[in-house]
Every structure is written in structure tokens, then in C-alpha cells.
Amino acid sequence: MRTHGWSGSAPASDDEAIARILTAAGKAIDERGADISIADVARTLGVTRQTVYRYFPSTDALLVAAAVHSTGDFLDRLSAHLRGVTDPVDAVTEGIATALEWLPADKHIGLLIEPGKANTHTESVTSDVAVQFAKSMLRRFDVDWTALGYSEDDLDELAEHLLRIIQSFVIDPGRPPRTGERLRAYLRRWVGAAVTPPAVIFVSD
Numbered sequence: 001m002r003t004h005g006w007s008g009s010a011p012a013s014d015d016e017a018i019a020r021i022l023t024a025a026g027k028a029i030d031e032r033g034a035d036i037s038i039a040d041v042a043r044t045l046g047v048t049r050q051t052v053y054r055y056f057p058s059t060d061a062l063l064v065a066a067a068v069h070s071t072g073d074f075l076d077r078l079s080a081h082l083r084g085v086t087d088p089v090d091a092v093t094e095g096i097a098t099a100l101e102w103l104p105a106d107k108h109i110g111l112l113i114e115p116g117k118a119n120t121h122t123e124s125v126t127s128d129v130a131v132q133f134a135k136s137m138l139r140r141f142d143v144d145w146t147a148l149g150y151s152e153d154d155l156d157e158l159a160e161h162l163l164r165i166i167q168s169f170v171i172d173p174g175r176p177p178r179t180g181e182r183l184r185a186y187l188r189r190w191v192g193a194a195v196t197p198p199a200v201i202f203v204s205d
Contacts, residue, residue: 007046018055020045025066026108033107034063063111064129070108071133078102079140088148089192091141096162096191097184099137100169109133113163113170134159134166161194 011017024044028036038059042049056062081098085091103110112130138145138159145155165187178186 014055021052021055021062022066022069025062026070029063029066029107029111034111036063038062067108067111068129068133070106071112071136074102074106074109075133075136075140078137082141084142086142086144088141088143088145088195089188091143092162092195093184093187093192095137095141096166096169096187099166100173100183101179103166103170110170113167130163130167131156131160134163138162158195162191165191 006020011020021041024041025036028040028044036059038049038052038056041062042052045052052062056065078095078098082091082094085094103113112133135156138155150158
């Protein structure tokens with residue numbers, strides 16, 4: 001790791017260097033959304049563009065990494081909001097509705113959720129990361145998925161389905177957009193059916 005630059009305070013390790021870069025990128029995203037560059041971040045840190053390129057090969061890679069870096073806080077807040085909700089339909093309904101309410105104020109998660117926000121060359125990457133985000137969201141709910149009959153494959157498919165629902169609302173929130181209890185009533189009725197435990201779906205007469 002190079003030690004010059006960094007506004008006179010070099011990081012002690014590569015991990016610290018990466019953390020500083022992601023923090024700087026995060027602040028830039030807060031200010032300008034996806035309209036940032038490696039040069040912007042390097043200038044903020046007092047390093048050359050080549051220094052940032054050592055850790056992130058492109059602006060797109062940096063955008064995705066910065067977005068992922070911020071998901072922990074978002075998921076922690078969502079988990080706290082849903083603490084104690086054990087019914088799968090209630091948890092998924094409130095989880096989607098709350099995520100949609102919080103997303104406009106969170107430019108970072110928007111880079112993962114909304115197709116086309118990042119460069120088109122990294123859309124497949126961000127799609128994979130977005131699915132992982134949805135999986136993490138499900139697993140943080142206070143729902144005993146195993147007891148309800150869900151396998152890991154079931155949860156993977158459910159996470160993908162929820163992500164598709166969230167993305168569709170982000171792209172087109174409706175005319176007029178549903179909010180508050182109207183949004184929750186809609187999700188409970190139409191998305192709730194998809195959360196019916198597999199053990200119930202396949203019970204024979």
C-alpha cells in the first residue's frame with residue numbers, strides 16, 4: 001500500500017484505505033447520486049486517481065461497492081422497525097411498504113434496486129447484489145421461515161419475487177401512487193398470497 005497522499009494522513013492498511021474510499025464515495029453519492037467519478041473521490045481524499053483504481057477498477061465498481069457498504073445500516077433500521085412481527089404476510093407487507101417509503105431518501109440503496117441507475121455495463125452485477133440485499137432483508141425478519149416449511153430455495157425465490165415487486169413500484173409507483181395504508185392493503189392482498197407457507201400450499205385433502 002502506498003503511503004503518500006491521503007491529505008497527509010496515510011491509512012494503516014488496505015482495509016482502512018478501502019473504508020476511507022467507500023466513506024468518501026458515500027458522501028459523494030449523498031450529494032450527487034450516481035453522478036460521481038473516481039476523480040471526485042480521489043480529490044476528496046487527497047490521492048491520485050491511480051490510488052483509487054488500485055482498489056476499484058472503475059467508477060461503476062466503486063458505486064456498487066459504496067451502495068453495498070451502506071446496506072447494513074438500512075437493513076438494521078428495517079429490522080428494528082419490524083421487530084416482533086412474526087407473521088410472514090405482515091412482515092413482508094410492512095417490509096416492502098417501509099422500504100418503498102425510505103428509498104427516496106436513500107440514494108445508495110437506489111443504486112441497487114432501480115435498474116439502469118448504475119452504468120449498463122454493471123447492471124448484471126448490481127442485479128446479483130440486489131438479490132442478495134433482498135435475501136438479507138428476509139432473513140432479518142422475526143419470522144421462523146424454517147418452522148413454516150420454507151427451504152433455502154424457497155427463500156431465494158421469495159427474495160427474488162419481493163425484489164421484483166419493489167423494483168416495479170420504484171419504476172412506476174402507480175397512478176396515483178399508493179401510500180400509507182392503501183399501499184399496505186394492496187400488498188397484503190396481492191403479495192401476501194405469495195408468502196403463504198409452502199407447507200400449507202402443498203397439504204393434501
